[in-house]
Each structure stands twice: as structure tokens, then as C-alpha cells.
Amino acid sequence: MENKNEIENDEIYEGKSIGPINIALIKYWGKDDEKLITPLNNSISLTLDTKEFYTETSIKITKIKEPKEQKEDIIELTINNEKSKITSRIKEIINQFKLLKPELNKNPYSYIIKSKNTFPIKSGCASSASSMSSLVICINKALKLNLSKDKLSQISRIGSGSACRSIINGISEWIKEGNNNSHAIQLYDKDYWKLNVMLIIVNQNKKEISSSDGMKLSKETSEFFNYRIKFIVDKHIIEIKDSLKNKNFEKFGIVVMKESNNFHAVCRDTFPTINYLNLESEFIIKCVEEINKKENKIICAYTFDAGANAFLIFEQENRDLINNYFEEILFLDNDNNLNDFVKNIKSKKPVNGKFYKKVIFELGDGAY
Numbered sequence: 525m526e527n528k529n530e531i532e533n534d535e536i537y538e539g540k541s542i543g544p545i546n547i548a549l550i551k552y553w554g555k556d557d558e559k560l561i562t563p564l565n566n567s568i569s570l571t572l573d574t575k576e577f578y579t580e581t582s583i584k585i586t587k588i589k590e591p592k593e594q595k596e597d598i599i600e601l602t603i604n605n606e607k608s609k610i611t612s613r614i615k616e617i618i619n620q621f622k623l624l625k626p627e628l629n630k631n632p633y634s635y636i637i638k639s640k641n642t643f644p645i646k647s648g649c650a651s652s653a654s655s656m657s658s659l660v661i662c663i664n665k666a667l668k669l670n671l672s673k674d675k676l677s678q679i680s681r682i683g684s685g686s687a688c689r690s691i692i693n694g695i696s697e698w699i700k701e702g703n704n705n706s707h708a709i710q711l712y713d714k715d716y717w718k719l720n721v722m723l724i725i726v727n728q729n730k731k732e733i734s735s736s737d738g739m740k741l742s743k744e745t746s747e748f749f750n751y752r753i754k755f756i757v758d759k760h761i762i763e764i765k766d767s768l769k770n771k772n773f774e775k776f777g778i779v780v781m782k783e784s785n786n787f788h789a790v791c792r793d794t795f796p797t798i799n800y801l802n803l804e805s806e807f808i809i810k811c812v813e814e815i816n817k818k819e820n821k822i823i824c825a826y827t828f829d830a831g832a833n834a835f836l837i838f839e840q841e842n843r844d845l846i847n848n849y850f851e852e853i854l855f856l857d858n859d860n861n862l863n864d865f866v867k868n869i870k871s872k873k874p875v876n877g878k879f880y881k882k883v884i885f886e887l888g889d890g891a892y
């Protein structure tokens with residue numbers, strides 16, 4: 525009986541997992557090593573809850589019965605039920621696990637991966653982070669390896685740099701280290717500071733240039749890029765860590781917005797120029813500035829990754845206030861009862877501007 529179980533375990537491994545998105549406060553933009561996917565600077569992000577937006581992954585790893593006919597592993601991936609290309613990064617993730625589970629090298633195996641996203645992919649909503657972190661957790665579960673968070677984060681990094689942060693609960697920092705050990709660590713637990721994040725979707729289309737290609741081009745062509753790495757990022761990291769330590773939202777908000785602006789300035793300085801923001805994004809930036817002015821302090825901060833969709837960050841105690849502002853400005857059709865402040869901002873809304881949806885997140889757990 526024992527023997528039979530052993531054979532079965534050795535033949536089929538199955539797992540399921542969920543991966544969260546994360547939003548970078550300090551942006552990763554530029555690789556030290558393209559192959560290893562190690563970054564030129566540390567980055568810091570918030571892992572978001574998985575109530576509505578997440579990637580769900582399942583895997584079935586089966587020993588191939590006729591290894592004489594099929595000598596190589598078979599890898600199949602479907603994303604939202606559509607067959608997808610197997611990238612070298614996915615192959616590399618599997619290779620990393622094969623190093624940790626030698627049985628998988630003795631015989632060819634088939635890896636059937638099914639991935640589902642509950643949100644638009646490749647539009648600057650961090651789908652690579654949720655999908656790659658989820659894939660790594662999924663394989664770890666299937667193979668019952670019980671790897672440490674550090675190791676899981678390190679392997680996720682190979683799938684997509686920012687994915688290494690989606691392994692971590694709450695607020696994390698990806699440490700650059702110039703070698704394959706580079707991974708993210710936790711700075712604070714999700715309950716440390718009740719921050720909320722409102723994502724406003726203004727664009728559901730695929731971005732014009734991927735983050736990977738965009739950051740490579742910035743490194744090659746932007747003069748401002750080196751200046752950012754040398755003089756800006758580390759300063760922002762010190763400032764943001766200080767604001768986190770003291771839970772000082774004013775300081776936090778300012779550095780988050782300046783960091784986003786700085787990153788997008790590097791994109792504009794790239795040649796040919798990259799502009800991830802659109803008129804709707806610019807309008808949301810204006811709204812945040814006006815709201816902060818009206819409230820006489822920084823209560824809301826904006827940040828954008830490589831896409832036009834806006835991530836607004838605020839303390840939970842201001843959630844209703846900020847949600848109401850954006851509901852009235854962007855989504856409410858009936859203007860009858862609006863106050864002058866909101867009416868005035870609304871009058872500047874881009875003609876034909878499209879604001880699809882807003883979702884509010886709390887900080888959440890790493891992929892599980």
C-alpha cells in the first residue's frame with residue numbers, strides 16, 4: 525500500500541493558488557541584469573487585498589507515461605481559457621523548481637497551468653505580479669516544498685520583477701542585491717497602518733509598450749534615467765521609510781506623488797518617448813491636487829505604474845470623503861445637488877473622457 529502511494533505521489537502533483545496585485549510607491553524601472561531580472565534600485569510597494577482583483581492559478585503536473593516517445597517536458601498554459609505562449613520566464617520558473625525537486629528531472633513531465641485574471645491584463649494593473657506570484661505559490665503547493673518566503677519571492681522575481689513583492693503581506697521592499705538572491709522582504713504587516721487604495725480604471729486596453737521593453741529603452745536612451753537612479757530614488761526611499769515609521773500621511777503622500785511624477789518624467793525622456801498617462805489620468809491628478817487644497821492638507825496621493833489607470837492612496841478614516849468626491853466628479857450623472865467645488869472640477873473633465881470603474885482595496889496578504 526505504502527508503495528502504491530509513493531508511485532501515485534510521484535506521478536501527479538496538483539495545486540491551486542491566488543496572487544494579489546501590488547502598487548509600487550517607489551518604482552522599479554531599470555534592470556541591472558536582464559536575464560536574472562535584478563533591479564538597479566530598491567522598490568517599495570503595497571500588496572492589495574484579493575476581494576475583487578486577483579489571479580487564480582491551478583496546475584497539474586503529471587509524469588509522462590511514454591518517455592521514449594516524449595522526451596521533453598510538455599508545458600501548457602491557458603490564461604482566461606485561451607491558450608497562451610510559454611515564455612522563457614515561465615520555463616525558467618519551472619527549471620528553478622526542478623532544481624529543488626530532483627524527481628522531476630528523472631522523467632519528462634507535463635505541466636498544465638490554468639490562470640484566470642479577474643481584471644484587465646497588460647493595462648498597468650500589475651497582472652504580471654499577481655500571475656507570476658500566484659504561479660510560484662501554486663507550484664510550491666503542488667510539489668509540497670514548503671519553501672521560505674524569501675525563496676518564493678526570489679523565484680517569483682524571475683517571472684516578473686515586481687511579482688517578488690506580491691509574495692509579501694502588507695508593505696514590502698524589494699532589495700536590489702546584484703545576484704540571483706535578490707528578493708522582497710516585509711517592511712510592515714498589512715494591519716500596521718490602515719491605508720486604502722482606490723484604483724480608477726480609465727483604460728482597459730493593452731499598454732503600447734510593456735514595462736520590460738519600456739524600462740530597457742529608458743535605460744538605453746534617457747539621460748534623466750541615470751540621474752533618477754543616482755540622486756532621486758534613494759532619497760525617496762529614505763523619505764518614504766521615515767513617513768511610514770511615523771505614519772505621517774502628509775510626508776508619505778508628497779513623496780508618493782513626486783516619485784510617480786519622477787518615474788513618468790523618465791518615461792517621457794525616453795527616446796522614442798513613452799507616455800503611459802492619458803487625459804483621464806491627468807484629470808485625476810488635477811482632482812487630487814484640488815481636493816488636497818480644499819481640505820487644506822494632503823489626504824490623498826496618486827500614483828501610476830506603467831499604465832493610465834490611477835491608484836489613489838489615503839488613510840481609511842478618509843475613505844468615505846474621498847470616495848464621495850470621486851463618485852460625484854467621475855461617475856454621477858445627475859448634477860443637481862452638487863456643491864460649487866465639485867461642479868467646478870467637473871466642468872474641467874475631459875470631453876468624452878471614459879472612467880470605467882473604481883475599486884477600493886485594503887492592504888492584503890501575499891500570494892497564497
Ligand code: DP6
Binds near residue numbers: 652684685686830
Ligand atoms: C512600473 O515587473 O512588469 O510597475 O520585471 O520586466 O516583468 P519585468 O517588469 P515589471 O515592471 C513593473 C514596473 C512598474 C513599477 C513597479 O511595479 O515597481
